[in-house]
Amino acid sequence: MTTKFTKDHEWIRVEGDTATVGITKHAAEQLGDVVFVELPDVGKSFSQGDDMAVVESVKAASDVYAPVSGEVIEVNQSIVDAPEGVNDAPEGDGWFVKLKLSDPSQLDGLMDEAAYKEHVANA
Amino acid sequence: MSDDTKKLPLNDLHEELGGKMVPFAGYSMPVQFPTGVKEEHLWVRENAGLFDVSHMGQAFLSVESGNHGEVAGLLEKLVPxxxxxxxxxxxxYTLLLNDEGGILDDLMVTRLPENLDREGQLFLVVNAAVKEQDYKYIEEQLGDRAKLEVLDRCLLAIQGPKAHEVIAGFDPEAAEMPFMSVRASKIDGVPVLLSRCGYTGEDGYEISVANGNAEKIARLLLDDERVKPIGLGARDSLRLEAGLCLYGHDMNPEISPVGAALTFAIGKRRREEGGFAGAERVLRELNEGCSPIRVGIKPSGRAPAREGVEIKTADGETIGKVTSGGFGPTVEGPVAMGYVPAQYAEEGTDIMLDIRGKLHPAQVVRLPFIEPRYYRGPKK
Incomplete structure (x- = not known):
């Protein structure tokens, strides 16, 4: 099981040909209190970099992008019902969607944890 | 942040307090402190919050005679x-109007109290983003009949149901000031001009203080455990719940006081006599009505409708736009204001909001979204 990160502060945890996607702890802290989450429908396909979900704090709305291409096989209804779950555990129970990957090789272009930490430190 | 972003006198204090600084109206301002926007908002509604609003413009308007009627009569040419x-x-609270009756700014006008030795002077507080053009307009319109003295002072706001207890600790008489009154006071020996007003829907004060004394006053107030520093983010959500307009968003030079639903700011005598910039249009609209008009909007679901969201009918016809909107922490849901044609302005009218291409149901509602708690004076 490997976890990769994007420059836009999504994380993706891969298990076989499926993966769980969410926003990083850093992103959740920057957003502040999450008050609304909009998730895609199960069955919808995205290309890498597409707007996939929306997360809103009191201040502003932000897009969540598809870290890699794939089809949505499950969404986390609990963060729609209780958006504060994103702040409570952004890299755990506050996950957004599960994807069936259509091109796992795209994962190679994403950052590992050490590279992401450096990306945040230099931001 | 660009180099021409100006720093306020309390900039170092904001940074020391962990403020997240953003450019706003040409100044570097704290949008939030480590507590976060939602907690800051709720703190103000329950306790007391300290805001630095020193970016706003402060000025005295005076006439040589020192006669209030004269200086007031001159300003009345530009405000209703x-x-x-x-x-x-x-x-x-009043509005600076252009010749077409459009709103150039909203402002607070204070007739100074007797003990200030500034009889015949008006104290004006205007919006940061338009202060330079306000000053220019007032000077051009009034010429040498009046003198505008722009002040380089700080303005702090302490807002919330405990604000009066905090201020009373320094000046007991301040607790009895009614809403929309002013008092020359001292906080720990520092002269301040205390105005009982604000921009949150809560009781509170604005404190005009010399730049060199502002940090001392801010630290004294923040030393009180009832007071926390509050950023622009919560200032915006607080004023939105209170149904208060933000200049440049909910009003602009195209919109009249009637369209902005601010007719309470037009004096009774002024309605009869006119004699202010744009009076012809404003008085006509008062009699005949005006469209579009500003309304409160309550989205039925959870999705915030932010500025720019299109307002539609159930059939998908675009009828207006949201001018301010977001999440109201006290309301615990989304709240918005926007402009719709008069036939849709009635409370309870069902409308749709186009948020990212999806239509979300909403209703036109009465403003404000919260019950304001202004202090009107001792209970009789």
Whole structure:
């Protein structure tokens, strides 16, 4: 099981040909209190970099992008019902969607944890 | 942040307090502190919050004679508010209008109290983003009949149901000041001008203080455990729940006081006499109505409708736009304001909001979204 990160502060945890996607702890802290989450429908396909979900704090709305291409096989209804779950555990129970990957090789272009930490430190 | 972003006198204090600084109206301002926007908002509704609003413009308007009626009469050429009959030490919310009756700014006009030795002077507080053009407009319109003295001072706001207890610790008489009154006071020996007003829907004060004393006053107030520093983010959500307009968003030079649903700011005598910039249009609209008009909007679901969201009918016809919107922490849901044609402005009208291409149901509602808690004076 490997976890990769994007420059836009999504994380993706891969298990076989499926993966769980969410926003990083850093992103959740920057957003502040999450008050609304909009998730895609199960069955919808995205290309890498597409707007996939929306997360809103009191201040502003932000897009969540598809870290890699794939089809949505499950969404986390609990963060729609209780958006504060994103702040409570952004890299755990506050996950957004599960994807069936259509091109796992795209994962190679994403950052590992050490590279992401450096990306945040230099931001 | 660009180099021409100006720093306020309390900039170092904001940074020390962990403020997240953003550019706003040409100044570097704290948008939030480590507590976060939602907690800051709720803290103000329950306790007291300290805001630095020193970016706003402060000025004295005076005439040589020192006669209130004269200076008030001059300002009344540019605003529809009753200024001549404003009592000593009283504040009025009014609107700076252009010749077409469009709103150039909203402002607070104070008739200074007797003990300030500034009889015949008005104290004006205007919006940061338009202060330079306001000053220019006032000077051009009034010429050498009046003198505008722009002040380089700080303005702090302490807002919330405990604000009066905190201020009373320094000046017990301040607790009895009614809403929209002013008092020359001292906080720990520092002279301040205390105005009982604000921009949150809560009781509170604005404190005009010399730049060199502002940090001392801010630290004294923050030392009180009832007071926390509050950023622009919560200032925006607080004023939105209170149904208060933000200049440049909910009003602009195209919109009249009637369209902005601010007719309370037009004095009774002024409605009869006119004699202010744009009076022809404003008086006509008062009689005949105006469209579009500003309304409160309550989205039925959870999705916030932010500025720019299109307002539609159930059939998908675009009828207006949201001018301010977001999440109201006290309301615990989304709240918005926007402009719709008069036939849709009635409370309870069902409308749709186009949020990212999806139509979300909403209703036109009465403003404000919260019950304001202004202090009107001792209970009789």
């Amino acid at each position: 508010g009753e200024i001549q009959k404003l009592g000593k030490g009283r504040i009025r």
